[in-house]
Amino acid sequence: MEWYVNTAYYGQLAYGIEAAAQLYFGKPARQLSLPEAAVLVAIPLAPEQNPIQNPTAAKARQEAVLDALLEQGVYSREAIVAAKFTPLVWATSAEQSRYDLIAPHYALYVRQQLLAQFGAEPLLREGWRVYTPLDLRLQSQAECVARAHVDRLGGGLGLPADEASRCPALAELPQPSGQAVGGNVNEAAVVALDPRTGELKALVGSLNFWENPLNMATDGLRQPGTLLTPFTYLTALAQGYTAASMVLDVETDFGTDYNGIPYVPQNPDGLFHGPMSLRQALGSGYHVPAVEVLGWVGVENALRTARQMGLATLTADSGRVGLPIALGGGQVRLLDVAVAYGVLANNGRLASQPPIALSRIESRTGELIWTAETPLEEQILSSQLAYLMNDMLADNRARCAGVGCPNSLDLPDGRPAAVKVGQSNDGRDVWTVGYTPQLVVGVWLGNRENQPLPQLRGEVGAAPIWRAIMAWAMAEEAIGRWERPPGLTERTVCIPSGLLSNGLCPTADELFLAGTEPELYDTMVQAVLVNRQTGRLATSYTPPGLVEQRLFVVYPERARAWAEAQNIATPPTEYDTLGVLRPEGEDAAITGPAPLAAVRGVVEITGWARGADFAHYRLAYFAGLTPTAIEVLTDTVTGRVSAEGVLGVWDTTGLNGLYTLLLTVVREDGTFAEVNVPLTIDHVVPEVAWGEEAEGWLPLIATDDIGVVQVAV
Numbered sequence: 013m014e015w016y017v018n019t020a021y022y023g024q025l026a027y028g029i030e031a032a033a034q035l036y037f038g039k040p041a042r043q044l045s046l047p048e049a050a051v052l053v054a055i056p057l058a059p060e061q062n063p064i065q066n067p068t069a070a071k072a073r074q075e076a077v078l079d080a081l082l083e084q085g086v087y088s089r090e091a092i093v094a095a096k097f098t099p100l101v102w103a104t105s106a107e108q109s110r111y112d113l114i115a116p117h118y119a120l121y122v123r124q125q126l127l128a129q130f131g132a133e134p135l136l137r138e139g140w141r142v143y144t145p146l147d148l149r150l151q152s153q154a155e156c157v158a159r160a161h162v163d164r165l166g167g168g169l170g171l172p173a174d175e176a177s178r179c180p181a182l183a184e185l186p187q188p189s190g191q192a193v194g195g196n197v198n199e200a201a202v203v204a205l206d207p208r209t210g211e212l213k214a215l216v217g218s219l220n221f222w223e224n225p226l227n228m229a230t231d232g233l234r235q236p237g238t239l240l241t242p243f244t245y246l247t248a249l250a251q252g253y254t255a256a257s258m259v260l261d262v263e264t265d266f267g268t269d270y271n272g273i274p275y276v277p278q279n280p281d282g283l284f285h286g287p288m289s290l291r292q293a294l295g296s297g298y299h300v301p302a303v304e305v306l307g308w309v310g311v312e313n314a315l316r317t318a319r320q321m322g323l324a325t326l327t328a329d330s331g332r333v334g335l336p337i338a339l340g341g342g343q344v345r346l347l348d349v350a351v352a353y354g355v356l357a358n359n360g361r362l363a364s365q366p367p368i369a370l371s372r373i374e375s376r377t378g379e380l381i382w383t384a385e386t387p388l389e390e391q392i393l394s395s396q397l398a399y400l401m402n403d404m405l406a407d408n409r410a411r412c413a414g415v416g417c418p419n420s421l422d423l424p425d426g427r428p429a430a431v432k433v434g435q436s437n438d439g440r441d442v443w444t445v446g447y448t449p450q451l452v453v454g455v456w457l458g459n460r461e462n463q464p465l466p467q468l469r470g471e472v473g474a475a476p477i478w479r480a481i482m483a484w485a486m487a488e489e490a491i492g493r494w495e496r497p498p499g500l501t502e503r504t505v506c507i508p509s510g511l512l513s514n515g516l517c518p519t520a521d522e523l524f525l526a527g528t529e530p531e532l533y534d535t536m537v538q539a540v541l542v543n544r545q546t547g548r549l550a551t552s553y554t555p556p557g558l559v560e561q562r563l564f565v566v567y568p569e570r571a572r573a574w575a576e577a578q579n580i581a582t583p584p585t586e587y588d589t590l591g592v593l594r595p596e597g598e599d600a601a602i603t604g605p606a607p608l609a610a611v612r613g614v615v616e617i618t619g620w621a622r623g624a625d626f627a628h629y630r631l632a633y634f635a636g637l638t639p640t641a642i643e644v645l646t647d648t649v650t651g652r653v654s655a656e657g658v659l660g661v662w663d664t665t666g667l668n669g670l671y672t673l674l675l676t677v678v679r680e681d682g683t684f685a686e687v688n689v690p691l692t693i694d695h696v697v698p699e700v701a702w703g704e705e706a707e708g709w710l711p712l713i714a715t716d717d718i719g720v721v722q723v724a725v
Contacts, residue, residue, distance in 0.1 A: 015132075017029040018030070018132070018136055019132040019136070020056040021056060021059050022035070022036075022052060022055045022056060022059060022062065023055055023059035023060065023061075023062030023064070023065065023225075024062055024064055024065070024222075025113065025116060025119060025120060025123075027123070027132075027135075027136075028136055029041045029052060032052050032055065033048075033052065034103070035103065036048075036051070036052070036062070036063055036064075036102060036103060037101070037102065037103050038102075038103030039103075045095075045098070046078075046087070046091065046095045047074065047078075047095040047096070047098045047100060048100065050074045050075075050077040050078050050081075050095065051063065051070060051071075051073075051074045051100065053077050054070070054073035054074055054076065054077050055070070055073075058073070059225070060225055061073060063100075063102060064222065065222055065223070065225075071100075075096055078092050078095050078096055079092070113221070114148065114151075115146060115148070115151050115214075115215065116217075116221040116225075117215055117216065117217030117218065117221060117227045117229065117230075118144070118146055118151065118212070118214070118215040118217075118369070120217075120225075120227065121212075121215060121217075121227065121230055121369055122142065122144055122369050122370060123135075125366075125369055125370055126142065126370070129370075138375065138376070139375075139376040140373050140374065140375065140376070140381060141373070141374040141375070141376065141378075142370065142373055143370075143371040143372045143373070143374070144212075144369055144370060144371055145206075145209075145211035145212060145213060145368060145369070145371055146212070146213065146214065146215075146369075147204075147213040147214055150204055150213055150214045150481075150485055151213075151214040151215070151216070152178070152179075153179060153180070153181040153480075153481060153484055153485075154202040154204060154214045154216050154481050155202075155216050156171060156175060156176075156178070156179035156181070156182070157179065157181050157182060157185055157477055157480045157481055157484075158200040158201075158202055158216055158219060158455075158477050159171060159200075159219050160176070160179065160182055160185060161185060161188070161200070161476055161477050161480075162197055162198065162199070162200050162219060162457070164187065164188050164193070165188050165192060165193060165195055165197045165468075165473070166193075166195075166197065166198070167193055170182070180484065181480045181481060181483075181484035182480065183484075184424075184479060184480040184483035184484055185476055185477070185479070185480035186420050186476045186479065186480075188472060188476065189472055192467070192468055192472040192473065195465050195466060195467065195468045195473075196459050196463050196464065196465050196466065196468075197457050197458065197459060197465055197468065197473065198219075198459055198460055199218060199219060199224065199228060199457070199458050199459060199460040200216070200218075200219055200228075200455065200456065200457050200458075200474075200477065201216055201217055201218065201227075201228035201229040201232065201346050201455070201456045202214065202215070202216040202229070202453070202454070202455050202456075202477065202481065203215055203216075203229050203346050203347050203349075203350040203452075203453070203454045204350075204451060204452065204453045204454075204481065204485070205350055205351070205354060205367050205451075205452050206363075206450065206451060206452075207354035207355075207357035207358040207363060207447060207449070207450075207451070207452050208358055208363060208449075208450070209363055209364075209368065210351075210354070210362075210363030210364025210365075210367050210368050210387055211364075211367065211368045211369075211371075212347075212367040212368060212369045213451070215227075215229055215230070215347070216229065217229050217230065217231075217232075218460075224460055226460075228346065228456060228458075229345065229346040229347050229456070230345060230346075230347045231345070232345065232346070232456075233325060233343035233344065233345060234343060234344065234345075234346075234436070234440075234441045234456060234458065235341065235342070235343060235344075235436035235437075235438065235440065235441050236342065236343075236344045236349065236434065236436065236441075236443065237339055237434045237435050237436035237437055237441060237443070238297060238299065238302065238338075238339055238432075238433075238434035238435060238470075239344075239349060239432060239434030239443045239445065240314075240318060240326075240337070240338070240342075240344075240434075241294060241297075241302045241338065241432070241434070242294065242353075242356075242401060242405060242432055243314055243317045243318040243321065243323075243352070244302060244305050244306045244309060244314045244338060245290055245293075245294050245302075245305060245401070245404070246317055246393070246397065246401050247309040247310075247313050247314045247317045248290065248305050248308060248309050249290075249397055249400060249401065249525065250317070250393075250397060251308075251309055251313075252528055253290065253305075253308065253309075253528075254290070254510065254522070254524050254525070254528050254529075254530075255289060255290050255291040255400060255403075255404055255522055255523060255524075256289050256290070256291070256503075256505045256510030256520075256522040256524070256530070257289065257290050257510050258287050258288070258289060258508050258509050258510050259287070259288060259289070259290055259293050259301040259304055259305060260286070260287050260300075260301070260304065260568065260570055260571050261279070261284050261285040261286060261287070261288055261293065261298050261300045261301050262284050262286065262300065262570055262571050262573070262574040263276065263284055263300075263573075263574070264276065264277075264300055264303075264304065264570070266303055266304075266307065266335050275303075275334075275335060275336060277299045277300050277303050277336075277338075277339060278299065278300075279298050279299050279300060280297070280299070280414075280435075280469055284300065284574055285298060285413070286508075286567075286571055286574050286575065286578070287508040287509075287536075287567065287568070287571055288301065288508050289507065289508055289510055289522075290305065290404075291404050291407060291410050291522070292410050292413065292508075293305070294404055294405070294410070295404065295405075295407050295409075295410025295411040295413075295414065296410065296411065296413045296414030296415075297411075297414045297415070297432075297433060297434070297470075298414065299338075299339050302338045302339065303335050303336075303338045303339065306335055306337070306338040307335055311334060311335065311337060315337075315342075318352065320392050321351075321352040321355045321362065321392055321393075322348050322351035322352040322354075322355065322362065322365045323344055323348050323349065323352050324348060324365075325342070325343055325344055325345060325348065326342045326343075326344065327342075336437070339436075339437040346443075346454050346455075346456045347366070347367065347454075348365075349443070349445055349454050350367075350445060350452050350453075350454040351364075351365050351366070351367060353430075353432075353445045353446075353447055353452055353454070354447065354452045355392050355393065355398070356393075356398050356401055356402055356405070356430065356447070357402070357430070357447040357448070357449060357452055358389075358398075358449075359395045359398050359399065359494065359495075359497075360391055360392055360393035360394055360395050360397060360398035361389040361390065361391050361392065362389065362390045362392050363387055363389055364387040368384055368387070370382075370384055371383070371384055372384065394499075395497040395499075396497055396499045396500055396525055396526075397525070398494075399494055399496055399497055399500065400500065400523055400525065401430075402430045402494050403494075403523060405430035405431060405432060405446075406428045406429060406430040406431070408421070408422065411431075415433065415471040415475075419471060419475075420471055420472070420475035420476050420478075420479050421433070421444075421446065421471070421475055421478075421479065422479075423479065423482060423483055423486065424483055424487075425491065426491075427448065427486060427491050428448070428491075428493060429446050429447065429448050429482065430446060430447055430448075431444065431445070431446030431447075431475075431478070432444070432445055432446065433469070433470030433471045433474065433475050434470050435468075435469055435470050435473075438464065439464040439465055439466065439468075440458055440459065440462055440463070440464055440465060441456065441457075441458050441465075442456070442457045442458070442465060442468055442469060442470045442473035442474050443455065443456055443457075443470055443474050444470050444471075444473075444474035444475040444477070444478040445478075446478055446482065448482070448486060448489075448492050449492035449493070449494055450486070450489055450492050451482065451485055451486065453478050453481050453482050453485070454478075455474040455475075455477045455478045455481075456474065457473045457474045457477075499525065499526045500523055500524065500525065500526065501523070501524050501526055501529055502521055502522065502523060502524070503521070503522060503524060503529050503530065504519050504520070504521055504522075505519060505520060505521075505522050505530060505534075506518070506519055506534035506536065506537065507519065507520050508536075509534045509535075509536045509537075510522070510530060511530045511532050511533055511534040511535075511536075512530050512531070512532065512533045512534065513533070513534060514533045514534045514535070514537065516534075516537045516538070516539055516563055517534050517536070517537035518537075535566070536565055536566055536567070537563060537564070537565055537566075538563070538564055538565075538566055538583065539561050539562070539563055540561070540562055540563075540564055540583050540584070541559050541560070541561055541638055541640075542559075542560060542561075542562050542584060542588075543558050543559065543588045544558055544559075544560045545558055546588060547584055548584050548586045548587060548588040549583075549584050549585075549586065549587045549588060549636075549637070549638060550588055550638055551587050551588045551637035551638055552637060552638070552639060552672065552674075552688050553588065553637075554588045564581060564582060564583040565580065566582075566583060567580075567582075587636070587637045587638075588637075595607055595619075595687050595688070595689045596619075596687065597685055597687055598623070598685070599620075599621070599622055599623035599626070599677050599679075599685040600619070600620070600621055600629070600675050600676070600677040600685040600686060600687045601619040601620050601656075601675075601687060602617065602618070602619040602659070602673060602675050602687055602688075602689045603618050603619045603620075603656055604616070604617065604618040604619070605617075605673075605689065605691055606689075607689050607690060607691075608690055608691065608692065609691055609692070610691075610692045610693075610694045611664060611691055611692070611693055611694070612664060612693060612694055612695050613663075613664060613665065614661055614662070614663050614664070614665075615661065615662045615663075615664055616658060616661055617631060617658070617659045617660050617661065617662060617673065617675075618656060618657060618658055618659060619653070619656060619657075619659050619675065619687075620653045620654060620655060620656055620657065620659075621649070621652060621653045621659060621675065621677045622652050622653065622654045622677070623677060623679060623685070625679040625680040625681060626652050626677065626679065626680075627650070627678045627679055627680045628648045628649055628650045628677075628678055629646075629649050629653075629659070629675065629676060629677045629678065630644065630646065630647050630648065630649065630675075630676045630678070631644075631645040631646045631649075631659060631660045631662070631673070631674070631675055632644045632645055632673075632674045632676070633645060633662065633671050633672060633673050633674060634671065634672055634674065635669070635670070635671055636670055636671070636672070637670065637672055637690060639672070639674070642674070645660055645662055646659075646660045659675065664693045664695070665695070666695075667693045667695070668693055668694065668695050668696060669692070669693060670690065670691075670692055670693075671690070671691055671692075671693055672688050672689065672690050672691070673688060673689045673690075673691055674686065674687075674688045675687050675688070
């Protein structure tokens with residue numbers, strides 16, 4: 013019992029009966045009266061219902077304690093009635109202390125670490141001096157900026173003039189847009205830490221400790237939503253995907269979710285944006301690509317990456333929701349999120365988890381009791397992976413499509429910062445976490461009653477707070493950049509395929525982990541010869557003056573419906589009108605096979621190749637009707653074929669479909685005569701099968717890639 017009353021929490025940062033007596037009544041515990049003691053006895057079971065935060069509830073609980081004493085016969089009825097009606101005189105310092113207390117959530121967090129490491133006894137008796145890495149200036153700016161922004165989101169003007177004058181970081185706080193004002197936000201939390209040392213520099217657990225003592229940064233478990241997507245993309249990079257790898261942002265049914273409901277995720281803007289690179293998808297914060305990439309890498313693999321970087325609350329059980337965890341699932345603490353992003357900021361090294369909130373302890377006489385040891389950094393990621401992810405998260409051009417440019421993620425003086433905004437898919441949590449090499453700042457906004465935040469997204473909710481704090485904190489710091497490690501290469505790739513440039517596509521320079529560079533050339537962007545009058549594919553029969561080259565993007569099958577909805581032109585499939593076929597001329601002719609004949613196997617080619625100045629002839633062929641890639645059958649045949657005869661043979665084995673046979677007769681002066689014949693090569697055997705009997709009929713089903721004329725039974 014002695015231990016309990018001396019260590020129990022009595023609210024308002026008072027631990028132990030002695031501290032509580034001094035705080036609330038300004039006297040030692042031994043001098044408490046019955047009504048005063050009854051007040052304190054009730055507090056540990058509900059510390060938030062203390063005389064400062066909730067005096068009405070504290071009085072009601074005091075009377076409940078007094079009633080219990082009466083029932084047990086400890087005091088007479090007269091004594092209990094007198095105690096209930098005795099006015100309570102509070103210590104003047106009790107009300108003042110709520111305004112004098114500095115960084116209350118930080119102080120409580122430190123006390124928790126002290127209790128865990130040293131126990132309660134020395135804290136109560138030794139009078140230690142405890143030193144922390146808390147940056148009071150940064151702490152005060154984080155507090156005032158968060159309060160001002162949440163007040164503005166609620167339709168207010170921000171801070172009172174006297175408080176605003178002490179908050180220079182407000183100069184960096186963007187005004188919320190009209191659409192964001194009037195939401196349901198009433199709570200915020202902020203964390204700032206040094207990723208190089210793991211030191212906790214500032215911690216705002218709630219906007220008002222006296223109204224909400226719960227530390228939302230260290231104890232509040234919230235849905236991270238899209239804040240987890242960097243860990244998904246990071247896992248993809250580790251598995252061999254690249255920042256240039258193409259992903260499709262199109263309407264996609266990913267099957268049923270864990271509730272048995274079809275899972276067809278939507279983007280925040282309600283639109284789909286087609287094929288894009290992983291870099292673009294991450295920067296823009298699009299939901300559909302994030303889910304698709306999670307499907308590539310595996311839910312458990314992505315969760316394992318997040319846990320290794322410090323998100324310990326994402327247990328294996330978090331993955332039970334499947335792919336929807338990409339947009340909301342599992343629960344995280346803001347402090348852990350800042351630690352995880354700090355691994356990226358520190359070139360893949362984890363400085364400390366949990367962050368360092370205790371620097372050293374001295375006795376009341378100044379003797380050193382304890383000092384924090386320099387933590388042994390753990391290399392969680394390769395420096396190459398960390399650099400590549402930092403480069404992607406700091407790419408402002410990649411962010412523009414999703415959040416617009418300029419935006420709340422831009423820092424003054426062009427200072428590079430890697431940033432991710434996020435929101436849970438249930439609309440209850442909005443986040444922004446970003447960092448430079450020197451500082452990580454994480455911000456959460458929400459509702460303390462866990463109500464939804466309609467129309468509020470991370471870039472207008474949490475991002476302005478992040479920007480104001482980061483811009484103010486970095487104003488006097490040199491611009492820091494991550495040093496590029498060896499093991500990274502650059503290539504010019506096509507957009508959006510991510511393959512090597514074919515000279516036709518729009519391009520971008522991209523970073524690759526050595527060994528993951530693309531080896532294939534782009535085939536999505538294709539140059540097609542068309543008849544500019546008809547828009548059809550040009551053929552050897554199209555007048556040369558009407559032939560022009562046009563560029564088309566050939567989209568993957570899953571993206572074609574999206575392309576059609578965007579009215580994006582697709583390559584024509586119909587060939588230009590053949591007109592009158594002329595396979596015969598005075599000096600050159602193909603008399604067999606006949607035009608458009610179906611052939612297979614070894615084909616004998618007949619005709620003539622002659623003329624007064626005959627030099628030689630050549631037989632060749634090409635796929636389709638447009639001579640793009642010509643294959644030679646016989647070259648420089650000097651023997652003249654004056655009358656109809658055999659010009660050569662063509663082994664068509666392995667070919668199938670429409671081809672054009674080409675005969676060229678070259679004269680001594682270099683001029684030539686040329687004729688061609690389109691043919692259909694057919695090596696696919698027709699398939700015939702009986703169908704299912706229906707109403708006494710047994711249908712016969714015949715299929716062939718070219719066509720079926722007749723089936724005989």
